[in-house]
Amino acid sequence: MGWFRDWLMAIRDVLLPRGCAGCDEPDAVLCGACSRLFSMDLVRPLPGIISGICLCCADYDAEARQAILAWKDHGDEECVGEFGRAMGDRLARWVVGDGRALMESGHPAVALVPVPSSLSSIRRRGRWHMEGLARVVGKRLRDSGIDAIVVPAISLDRRMRRSVEVGGRRGRARRMDGGVSLVEPQRDVLRRSARSGACVCVVDDIVTTGETMRRCCRTLREAGVDVDVAMALARTPPPMP
Numbered sequence: 151m152g153w154f155r156d157w158l159m160a161i162r163d164v165l166l167p168r169g170c171a172g173c174d175e176p177d178a179v180l181c182g183a184c185s186r187l188f189s190m191d192l193v194r195p196l197p198g199i200i201s202g203i204c205l206c207c208a209d210y211d212a213e214a215r216q217a218i219l220a221w222k223d224h225g226d227e228e229c230v231g232e233f234g235r236a237m238g239d240r241l242a243r244w245v246v247g248d249g250r251a252l253m254e255s256g257h258p259a260v261a262l263v264p265v266p267s268s269l270s271s272i273r274r275r276g277r278w279h280m281e282g283l284a285r286v287v288g289k290r291l292r293d294s295g296i297d298a299i300v301v302p303a304i305s306l307d308r309r310m311r312r313s314v315e316v317g318g319r320r321g322r323a324r325r326m327d328g329g330v331s332l333v334e335p336q337r338d339v340l341r342r343s344a345r346s347g348a349c350v351c352v353v354d355d356i357v358t359t360g361e362t363m364r365r366c367c368r369t370l371r372e373a374g375v376d377v378d379v380a381m382a383l384a385r386t387p388p389p390m391p
């Protein structure tokens with residue numbers, strides 16, 4: 151049914167010129183003001199990985215939240231270019247700056263590992279949105295002279311996929327507990343790149359408690375791959391004191 155959706159979107163673009171995904175300003179995928187919301191240098195602590203941090207481009211709030219929801223759940227796939235650029239630029243700065251010490255080879259290389267989605271989410275959205283975003287981030291890094299590959303090495307296993315219908319943050323963390331598994335051929339690709347000195351980076355859309363990231367990083371570590379850094383498009387704002 152992909153052709154049908156593409157056809158509908160082509161008709162929509164002719165009849166209804168698009169507005170900014172964040173604030174609806176006319177004729178922009180993301181207007182200047184909303185783009186700037188994604189160019190922040192934010193950090194969340196993430197114990198258990200080499201750098202101990204998750205880099206984030208935006209606070210998941212107001213127009214940034216609106217734009218992310220439009221891309222993630224309402225089929226506004228054009229946003230992926232803007233988001234990928236924001237994440238790629240942020241990660242490139244980190245890799246050649248703070249991350250340099252992590253790279254034994256001295257040659258800047260990054261292996262991007264997208265956080266998995268459940269099969270029901272992939273069906274509902276018609277795509278694995280994080281894999282698509284990771285591919286745009288990878289291209290942006292390569293355009294900046296960094297050798298980047300995307301390795302979709304983590305999935306939710308079949309046993310857990312049957313029970314992914316229950317919503318809520320706590321439910322998600324519990325499901326992810328035993329549900330994260332490694333995809334065999336990609337695991338070996340990831341191991342090889344980590345051994346040759348690439349910076350291993352797990353990427354997600356929104357970091358809230360960091361629990362999903364931690365599960366993924368732990369699964370990789372148990373398979374002999376240490377994660378250097380994590381990256382999310384946005385973080386939920388820190389709780390009020």
Ligand SMILES: [Zn+2]
Nearest residue numbers: 170173181184
């Ligand atoms: Zn806007």
